[in-house]
Amino acid sequence: MSTVTVPTAAGADLPARGALRALLPALAAHRAMTARTCAAALLEQGSLVALVTLAAHTVGIAVIEGRAPTAGTVTALVALVLVRALMTWREMDLSHDLAYRVLAALRVHVFDGMARSAPARVAGRRSGDLAATAMADVEALEFFYAHTTAQLLAAGTVFTGGSVLLILVEPWLLVAVLPVAALLAAAPFADAGARTVRGGRTRTAVAALSADTVETVDGLRELLAFGALAERRRTLAERGRQVGGAQRAEATWEAVAAAVRDLLIVVAVLGVVAAAAQSVTSGRLHGAWVPAAMALALSVLGPVAESARALSQAVALRTAAARVDAAVKAPALAPPPTAPRPLPPGPLGVRLHRVRFDYGGTPVLDGVDLTVRPGRTLALVGASGAGKSTCAHLLARFWDPSAGEVQLLPADGDPVDVREVNDAELRRAVVLVGQDTPLFHGTLAENLRLAAPEADDRALAEAARLCGVDRIAPLDTLVGERGATLSGGQRARIALARALLAGPRVLVLDETTAHLDNTGDAELATALRQESRTTIFIAHRPATIRRADRIAVLEDGLITEEGTWEDLTSSPDSALNRILSDTALTGHGSSPREPDQ
């Protein structure tokens, strides 16, 4: 096979070689079914060879010796027709069933891979491109699982069996078909590079079309608002043309390959005719056996030709296989602990100790030291792009710092590094709510229960009441996909109620209330008041910042100032005052001296 690499819409080159082989272990979970599929394919192909050979033999006997077929021969012919028909159905049924089962499992593995590497990897790739891997690439592999593995094994077995018979009957007939069989079998390997490249172009074009389509659907309102729909339509039409062009190039290549395969079969027919004629004239083969021998020689080529066609088509799927394999094997960005430590009960504070982090370039955080005692509130303040959300993501362990530690602080006892805590336990203890928390298609209640499926109706109603969700609509109201039917402020209320329902011990709010007016912001602040919970606000609004027990200012990758509102605003040169003035100027919040709500 060639060493071609295939470009993906994500921009990374994936090794094509071995990509299909890497997906074979997926069959291991279905060994019995794979074996049954192989048996059915063997019977299907073998019965056809036997049927054609016996039919030709019957004709030979009738023509040369003038004998009518016996009842036994007729019965055998009918039986072979029935076996062939039954096995054709069985093989198709089993191979598709097997393929769909493998694909269903693969989709889950792809999703698990995305979840393992989320959000960093997801953030680095367009969602439509990811969707193309989970849907189109996985779907394309149906052909590989349904039409190649079992069929190749069966074709190899049938050809070997037929060759043994030919050696016994007339070896020259085998000599006539063997070179053609070898060429047919070699063909998929000979043009593997060209097919991989062409197949890769199709998969990349499909992924780009998927990415643009998803973005278009997502941004339809903006496109409409800026009158950019016509341009977008042109882009999508161009993407469609690229997919069509790539598919046409594949089809043209396959048409040429099919013609070459047919030519090889013609050569085999001529060779078999010549070998049979020579065998009869030299007296090695009785005339009555000639049709059967020729039929056997040519019919064993059928499965080889068919397998060559299937393998060639499968080779074109190497890009799809490589994309799926890469998604399935995506490494965890926050690997699970080898020896997990349980979190002690009671309130938990947080501590960032000399934390450094970068996204692959200059460090965003360069030695952050920050402590929030259990049950206290802290406002993390900084200019746009200072790294506040990055701190929040580290607290929720979406990523691990490149140096330093992120710890949870029990009221008594030793700090626990978040890397030592089981994922499920950490997710229960630390909840992060962002500014644009997406909602899912379903009722308000279902969206709230996402965080705590086991929550009873009373807890649900209480969380909804605290955050004013019950004033938006009854809890059994359907919200559109991503909460399209709700305002930004309403979505914030739901996101917060959802977080409270989960009962976190550490709550991180990343500009969650930015969409709310001052009254709504103050209302939610009241809802959040709870002695034992540690809360970290990332906010630009002075009133929100002022409510926190302490305020920390993040600048140049470091905490440059920390203290109470009074401490930090009393000095006119303080970083907080500067940031609040900038915020007021940029319209993020009200005036720096805005009274508490």
Ligand SMILES: Nc1ncnc2c1ncn2[C@@H]1O[C@H](COP(=O)(O)OP(=O)(O)OP(=O)(O)O)[C@@H](O)[C@H]1O
């Ligand atoms: N997934 C990512 N990949 C690469 N760079 C990123 C990623 N996320 C954030 N950054 C960069 O890291 C820096 C800090 O971003 P971050 O979102 O943490 O800032 P922030 O203080 O929360 O900003 P804002 O107040 O505007 O939300 C920015 O320069 C940003 O461009």
